[in-house]
Amino acid sequence: MGNNPTQLEKEMGSVQLPANEHYFGLVNFGNTCYCNSVLQALYFCRPFREKVLQYKHQQKNQKKETLLMCLADLFYNIATQKKKVGTLAPKRFITRLRKECELFDNYMQQDAHEFLNYLLNRVAELLQAEKQGGKGKGGENNSQSKPEPTWVSSKDEDFLDLSVDVEQNTSITHCLRGFSCTETLCAEHKMRIKKLPQILALHLKRFKYTEQLKRFTKLSYRVVFPLELRLFNTSDDAYNPDRMYDLVAVVVHIGSSLNRGHYISIKIEASSMEDFFGLSSDIQKNSETGYILFYQSRE
Amino acid sequence: MAATGEGGGKEEVKTNFVTREGTYRLMPLSEYSKPTRVPYNGQTNTPCKVTFVDLEDGSGNSDRICFNVGRELYFYVYKGVKKGTFPTCHDCNEMLISPDSVQLLVGFTAGQVQLIDPIKKELSKLFNEERLIDKTKVTCIKWIPGSPNHFLVSHASGQMYVYNEEMPCGPTPPHYQPFKQGDCFAVYTCKTRSTRNPMYRWVVGSGAINEFAFSPCAKYLAVVSQDGYLRVFSYDRMELISSMKSYFGGLLCVCWSPDSKFIVTGGEDDLVTVWSFHEKRVICRGQGHQSWVSCVAFDPYTTTIENVCDSTGEEEITSKSENKNGSSVYPNGIYPLTNATENHTKKQTPVSSANSSVITCYRFGSIGHDTHLCLWDLTDDIIKLPCGRVRGSVVSTSAAPAYSSNTIPRCSSANAKTNAVANDVSVMDGNAYAMTNSTMNPTTKFATLSLGDRRENSEKKEHKRNFSLAGRSSDKSQTLKANSIRPPDNALKLLGTPACPRLNEAPLLEPLVCKKISVDRLTSLVFKEECLVTACQEGVVYTWARPGAVENL
Numbered sequence: 001m002g003n004n005p006t007q008l009e010k011e012m013g014s015v016q017l018p019a020n021e022h023y024f025g026l027v028n029f030g031n032t033c034y035c036n037s038v039l040q041a042l043y044f045c046r047p048f049r050e051k052v053l054q055y056k057h058q059q060k061n062q063k064k065e066t067l068l069m070c071l072a073d074l075f076y077n078i079a080t081q082k083k084k085v086g087t088l089a090p091k092r093f094i095t096r097l098r099k100e101c102e103l104f105d106n107y108m109q110q111d112a113h114e115f116l117n118y119l120l121n122r123v124a125e126l127l128q129a130e131k132q133g134g135k136g137k138g139g140e141n142n143s144q145s146k147p148e149p150t151w152v153s154s155k156d157e158d159f160l161d162l163s164v165d166v167e168q169n170t171s172i173t174h175c176l177r178g179f180s181c182t183e184t185l186c187a188e189h190k191m192r193i194k195k196l197p198q199i200l201a202l203h204l205k206r207f208k209y210t211e212q213l214k215r216f217t218k219l220s221y222r223v224v225f226p227l228e229l230r231l232f233n234t235s236d237d238a239y240n241p242d243r244m245y246d247l248v249a250v251v252v253h254i255g256s257s258l259n260r261g262h263y264i265s266i267k268i269e270a271s272s273m274e275d276f277f278g279l280s281s282d283i284q285k286n287s288e289t290g291y292i293l294f295y296q297s298r299e
Numbered sequence: 300m301a302a303t304g305e306g307g308g309k310e311e312v313k314t315n316f317v318t319r320e321g322t323y324r325l326m327p328l329s330e331y332s333k334p335t336r337v338p339y340n341g342q343t344n345t346p347c348k349v350t351f352v353d354l355e356d357g358s359g360n361s362d363r364i365c366f367n368v369g370r371e372l373y374f375y376v377y378k379g380v381k382k383g384t385f386p387t388c389h390d391c392n393e394m395l396i397s398p399d400s401v402q403l404l405v406g407f408t409a410g411q412v413q414l415i416d417p418i419k420k421e422l423s424k425l426f427n428e429e430r431l432i433d434k435t436k437v438t439c440i441k442w443i444p445g446s447p448n449h450f451l452v453s454h455a456s457g458q459m460y461v462y463n464e465e466m467p468c469g470p471t472p473p474h475y476q477p478f479k480q481g482d483c484f485a486v487y488t489c490k491t492r493s494t495r496n497p498m499y500r501w502v503v504g505s506g507a508i509n510e511f512a513f514s515p516c517a518k519y520l521a522v523v524s525q526d527g528y529l530r531v532f533s534y535d536r537m538e539l540i541s542s543m544k545s546y547f548g549g550l551l552c553v554c555w556s557p558d559s560k561f562i563v564t565g566g567e568d569d570l571v572t573v574w575s576f577h578e579k580r581v582i583c584r585g586q587g588h589q590s591w592v593s594c595v596a597f598d599p600y601t602t603t604i605e606n607v608c609d610s611t612g613e614e615e616i617t618s619k620s621e622n623k624n625g626s627s628v629y630p631n632g633i634y635p636l637t638n639a640t641e642n643h644t645k646k647q648t649p650v651s652s653a654n655s656s657v658i659t660c661y662r663f664g665s666i667g668h669d670t671h672l673c674l675w676d677l678t679d680d681i682i683k684l685p686c687g688r689v690r691g692s693v694v695s696t697s698a699a700p701a702y703s704s705n706t707i708p709r710c711s712s713a714n715a716k717t718n719a720v721a722n723d724v725s726v727m728d729g730n731a732y733a734m735t736n737s738t739m740n741p742t743t744k745f746a747t748l749s750l751g752d753r754r755e756n757s758e759k760k761e762h763k764r765n766f767s768l769a770g771r772s773s774d775k776s777q778t779l780k781a782n783s784i785r786p787p788d789n790a791l792k793l794l795g796t797p798a799c800p801r802l803n804e805a806p807l808l809e810p811l812v813c814k815k816i817s818v819d820r821l822t823s824l825v826f827k828e829e830c831l832v833t834a835c836q837e838g839v840v841y842t843w844a845r846p847g848a849v850e851n852l
Contacts, residue, residue, distance in 0.1 A: 170589045174590060226567035227567075228548050242794055273589070
């Protein structure tokens with residue numbers, strides 16, 4: 001990209017960028033947009049990023065390459081760039097990912113949510129293993145000071161990933177009423193959230209397998225989502241039922257089917273929301289393609 | 300397709316629905332839609348808005364319908380001012396209506412404003428043509444009540460401008476100087492405001508202004524914004540009276556009750572929220588929509604009033620006459636209100652009725668992105684819920700002095716208003732029980748509180764326990780409010796206060812009816828005497844005949 005300002009930089013020229021924030025594009029290694037878009041979104045989930053960077057800090061001397069290490073390195077790389085904007089090639093991460101998981105070991109289009117799912121599970125596994133191994137971590141304090149992103153099934157619900165069914169002309173609030181949990185652990189008909197997580201990732205189930213066509217089709221329903229969100233279906237004894245969430249990032253799917261199309265990630269900046277990326281509320285209203293929404297608790 | 304009533308499938312688009320006063324039917328051949336020859340461009344994002352204007356030309360059909368859709372505005376077929384800019388909203392000047400002239404303001408996506416006369420067709424004035432005043436979309440435009448030449452325009456930039464139709468806009472960007480300031484809002488004047496527009500610039504809140512509405516008594520201005528706040532100003536004094544926060548997300552629409560006592564908002568939390576102007580608190584929320592609520596409107600013709608024996612004589616009630624269709628449809632002495640020709644609701648000047656009466660049930664409607672129409676009854680028993688009375692009495696006693704200071708000398712009914720506030724409480728206290736009894740039967744059947752028993756009990760307990768506490772804290776917030784209004788990011792602190800109660804702290808209404816009536820998102824809702832009118836984004840305007848309005852259908 002050289003020294004010439006990119007289109008993005010030009011467009012962002014008028015926008016006041018927050019200090020100490022870095023905006024780096026991730027190079028696409030052939031259909032890796034599913035991965036890049038999710039990584040971008042996760043990077044801008046501040047609590048997640050901070051935990052990962054903290055992990056990087058704690059694991060300085062670890063030689064063994066894991067997916068989490070690669071992720072930590074990548075985030076560290078972005079966070080320590082001198083320039084505020086630019087591009088990076090997440091090569092090591094992609095290589096590691098392809099090595100670890102057969103599903104992603106090709107140049108095919110992938111489902112961004114499947115990747116998010118895999119990444120979070122893998123991270124949780126790694127941390128679990130490390131905790132049990134318990135060698136040279138600097139004692140209990142350390143391992144407790146990093147309540148890591150985990151799954152619904154775990155007690156620590158810092159990061160909750162919900163898959164919600166979508167209906168035409170509804171809001172995410174409405175879709176959440178009938179949500180089902182990603183892991184179908186719950187036998188109850190209606191699941192209610194007991195403890196509200198710090199980060200709430202909402203996966204809109206836009207891909208539906210149709211028997212007649214014998215393939216997945218995309219439900220391009222119009223589902224609107226607000227910039228701030230509270231949940232209605234919390235359980236009566238929920239500890240923090242009024243938690244307010246702010247939309248921080250959206251993974252957008254562009255295209256008409258699962259097998260084709262492109263993913264992009266949009267980072268939401270409350271102040272510059274209206275102009276940035278042309279992401280005015282109009283886009284919101286045309287959010288047919290919103291695929292994964294990342295909400296972060298305000299506190 | 301005959302709708303089969305309640306059992307109908309969810310996806311079915313209804314053509315009629317039943318309420319306690321009868322059946323509402325979609326009128327055949329009533330689509331005042333865009334000419335079908337014009338292809339619908341799904342790209343446009345401007346909602347279709349509908350208004351009516353009565354030319355009073357003596358003919359049998361003096362109403363004109365006006366609506367904007369896509370690139371067009373239909374009163375007569377109208378072409379936009381410039382390429383790439385579409386009309387977003389419009390308003391007719393109620394002061395200057397005559398059979399051969401209507402002053403129609405049109406706001407545009409790129410910020411311009413045009414004044415046209417669809418009848419004379421010679422008038423055409425442009426404001427903000429060079430976009431020097433504001434470059435963002437016009438979100439709402441209204442003539443200032445009672446003024447022949449002043450109008451107010453809100454923009455997506457979060458600013459509102461007061462224009463004088465008789466003045467030019469000037470070739471250079473305006474220079475402003477501060478005029479009045481409060482927390483979360485500021486008013487500026489144009490340094491050369493005696494010679495050019497805009498006269499005033501209002502900066503309100505921290506997001507786009509989505510809609511504003513003048514109270515029927517013309518003294519107050521309610522503004523709803525993307526930052527989730529409803530802010531109510533004394534318009535002439537340019538003072539913030541109070542504010543309310545949505546449960547979450549932006550507020551998209553706002554409407555005053557015909558007697559200026561309540562404000563209903565709808566927003567991105569899929570809720571309608573009823574706010575009491577006198578008590579400065581959220582009365583209740585309504586849950587029924589499956590997506591954002593795009594328009595709310597009170598139905599002044601289906602509002603129930605009851606005579607009060609020990610009349611205060613000061614109640615501010617719009618004068619109503621009895622329905623010609625007969626009150627036989629309405630049991631228990633509840634009868635609908637009609638807009639007789641001499642009715643003043645339309646002219647937005649409420650009159651104190653000699654025969655003192657109290658509205659005991661307000662009807663309002665809401666439509667949303669979910670293609671559903673919801674009708675709601677705001678009944679006496681909800682307005683006067685015990686918790687409300689506890690808080691309300693505290694608030695209103697402390698607020699009474701604030702009122703008198705807020706009353707505007709210009710306003711003739713200012714004194715009456717102050718009295719009304721004080722009397723209000725006593726009226727409520729004196730008659731609450733009797734009225735509850737008389738309205739219980741017809742109302743509870745339809746508008747039910749969806750609070751669980753357990754919860755209701757715990758709520759009551761809480762309120763009893765907090766009796767003195769709640770009083771004190773709301774007292775405090777009153778004084779706080781008077782000195783400085785909270786900054787917008789205090790939304791979290793507001794939770795649990797009268798400005799934004801927790802979900803279980805305010806009654807949750809269920810809609811009287813909630814029906815899917817369109818395939819496209821709904822954008823406009825107007826109640827008229829003999830019908831209600833809805834419009835969708837695509838530009839199709841539907842008329843729903845009221846029960847009994849059409850005989851042989």
